[in-house]
Amino acid sequence: MSEHIVKSYDEEFSALHNKLAHMGGLAEEQLASAIDALDKRDTELAQKIIDNDDKIDELEREIEEKAILMIAKRQPVAVDLREIVVALRLAMDLERIGDLAKNIAKRIFAIAEPRPTRGLAGLGQMGRLALEQLKNVLDAYVQHDADKAMEVWRSDEEIDSLYNAMFRELLTYMMEDPRTIGACTHLLFGAKNIERIGDHTTNIAENVYFLVHGETLDDERPKSDTTSMTHVSYSQD
Amino acid sequence: MSEHIVKSYDEEFSALHNKLAHMGGLAEEQLASAIDALDKRDTELAQKIIDNDDKIDELEREIEEKAILMIAKRQPVAVDLREIVVALRLAMDLERIGDLAKNIAKRIFAIAEPRPTRGLAGLGQMGRLALEQLKNVLDAYVQHDADKAMEVWRSDEEIDSLYNAMFRELLTYMMEDPRTIGACTHLLFGAKNIERIGDHTTNIAENVYFLVHGETLDDERPKSDTTSMTHVSYSQD
Numbered sequence: 001m002s003e004h005i006v007k008s009y010d011e012e013f014s015a016l017h018n019k020l021a022h023m024g025g026l027a028e029e030q031l032a033s034a035i036d037a038l039d040k041r042d043t044e045l046a047q048k049i050i051d052n053d054d055k056i057d058e059l060e061r062e063i064e065e066k067a068i069l070m071i072a073k074r075q076p077v078a079v080d081l082r083e084i085v086v087a088l089r090l091a092m093d094l095e096r097i098g099d100l101a102k103n104i105a106k107r108i109f110a111i112a113e114p115r116p117t118r119g120l121a122g123l124g125q126m127g128r129l130a131l132e133q134l135k136n137v138l139d140a141y142v143q144h145d146a147d148k149a150m151e152v153w154r155s156d157e158e159i160d161s162l163y164n165a166m167f168r169e170l171l172t173y174m175m176e177d178p179r180t181i182g183a184c185t186h187l188l189f190g191a192k193n194i195e196r197i198g199d200h201t202t203n204i205a206e207n208v209y210f211l212v213h214g215e216t217l218d219d220e221r222p223k224s225d226t227t228s229m230t231h232v233s234y235s236q237d
Numbered sequence: 238m239s240e241h242i243v244k245s246y247d248e249e250f251s252a253l254h255n256k257l258a259h260m261g262g263l264a265e266e267q268l269a270s271a272i273d274a275l276d277k278r279d280t281e282l283a284q285k286i287i288d289n290d291d292k293i294d295e296l297e298r299e300i301e302e303k304a305i306l307m308i309a310k311r312q313p314v315a316v317d318l319r320e321i322v323v324a325l326r327l328a329m330d331l332e333r334i335g336d337l338a339k340n341i342a343k344r345i346f347a348i349a350e351p352r353p354t355r356g357l358a359g360l361g362q363m364g365r366l367a368l369e370q371l372k373n374v375l376d377a378y379v380q381h382d383a384d385k386a387m388e389v390w391r392s393d394e395e396i397d398s399l400y401n402a403m404f405r406e407l408l409t410y411m412m413e414d415p416r417t418i419g420a421c422t423h424l425l426f427g428a429k430n431i432e433r434i435g436d437h438t439t440n441i442a443e444n445v446y447f448l449v450h451g452e453t454l455d456d457e458r459p460k461s462d463t464t465s466m467t468h469v470s471y472s473q474d
Contacts, residue, residue, distance in 0.1 A: 068322060071308045085305060092329065106465035171422060175415045181408060188422065189429070189465070228343035228426070 009074055013083065016066050020087050020094075023059040024138045027094045030056070030101040031134060031197065035127035037105060038120065038190070041112045049105035056098035063091040079214070086211045090141065093200040093207075097134065100193040100200075107186040117180070119170050119187045126162045126194045130201065133159070137204045141211075149208035152201060153217075159198035166191045167227040246311055250320065253303050257324050257331075260296040261375045264331045267293070267338040268371060268434065272364035274342060275357065275427070278349045286342035293335035300328040316451070323448045327378065330437040330444075334371065337430040337437075344423040354417070356407050356424045363399045363431045367438065370396070374441045378448075386445035389438060390454075396435035403428045404464040 007015075030049055037045040067088045070076070076084060104127075111117055133152050140148035170184045170191070209217050244252075267286055274282040304325045307313070313321060341364075348354055370389050377385035407421045407428070446454045 064322075068308060068318070071305060072312045072314075072318065075309045075312070077309075081305070081309065085301075103465065110465065171418055174411065174418045178412045178415050181411045181418070185408060185411075185422070185425065186465070188425075192426070228340065228347065228423070 019063050023094050026056050027097045031131050034101045034104040043112050046105040046108040053102040060091045060095040086207045089207050093203045097197050097200050100197050103193045104190050107190045110186045111183045117183045122166050130194050130197045133201045137201050141208050146209050146212035149205040153205040156198045156202045163195040260331050264334045268368050271338040271341040280349050283342040283345040290339040297328045297332040323444045326444050330440045334434050334437050337434050340430045341427050344427045347423045348420045354420045359403050367431050367434045370438045374438050378445050383446050383449035386442040390442040393435050393439045400432040
């Protein structure tokens, strides 16, 4: 049977918005679980995170479909069009954040061995900071609060500098004790995943700014991951 | 002065298509240059790649804007709507591929030191394979050739298994000679970037399939990056 009720634009938009809120909540949850699983090296929880990623992917597809149908059917302009475009972009960033949380969860299997790993605490710290920023930026989105979004945008530098410190720290551990190379490499990738979650959170912040002000942020995003250019000095050289 | 010529849908779509073709060409070029710069450890070329990334980002924004305006104005259905949605999605994947090529270029500064690095050849091999797949999938898109796209889709496994081999190889080098840890870590990230370019190429292949057949590919994508779960045995244990 076909649907006989013609929904208003507001109803349709609020359905889209609810889906996005649900997706944001799931992404937060996945990241929080990944940090938790990392702290406890809990492979059971890690597996749950991996299994749950499908739900986020499915929500992205649904949001894309809904958003595009709304653009075609309603031909929204100005702020209404911006709302839908931003919803589309946020869904993309949230999907990537979910993916990165899943990647962190996958690494837990490789570092689940009994030997305590130095660097794990630093990773947890990075993760908690990224989670806090994600929560704040999603709040800023819901409240259409561009100032709050800009606060998040500016604090991405903190995550980047934690990442830079982690990178050097982990390389030092590996050089001091080559037996830790395997585990440290996984932690390095985990740290890189969290750093990229920070970048997606920054994207979301920029989109909240665009939503509220109708124009794209001019300033260059604060980018401080300098590790790709890091030379490492070799004590044994 | 305002534009007085009313363009036909076909003209508008062909303008969109041209922009996307331009973007695809740029992404290929950036990846090819990154492989080249890696082979020769050419930091000047690396810097050029980094500078050129802005052009790809700008094209993505233009394509998004054009696509969304077309959906709103023309209210396309069926295959016409699919064409525009796929163009939007491809632009996203190409933007990410450009980003990843830039990331590879950044690493070149860190490994530009005179000491020859084992593993560099393997990375070049991975890169060339990824570039070939990217070329093939963009051809498949232009020709609306779903079979060709599926060939690319299936061969992503080759890149993944090269990545798995590289991962183990680089870890072995690091354990054998801790002085190489810095450089090998950068190569490891470079390899991961190429592996992810392969994933985006696979996304594009799936979208070509969707474009031609009007439905989403059912099979699970062949996923063989197992390194995140790799335990490493320690010779010194």
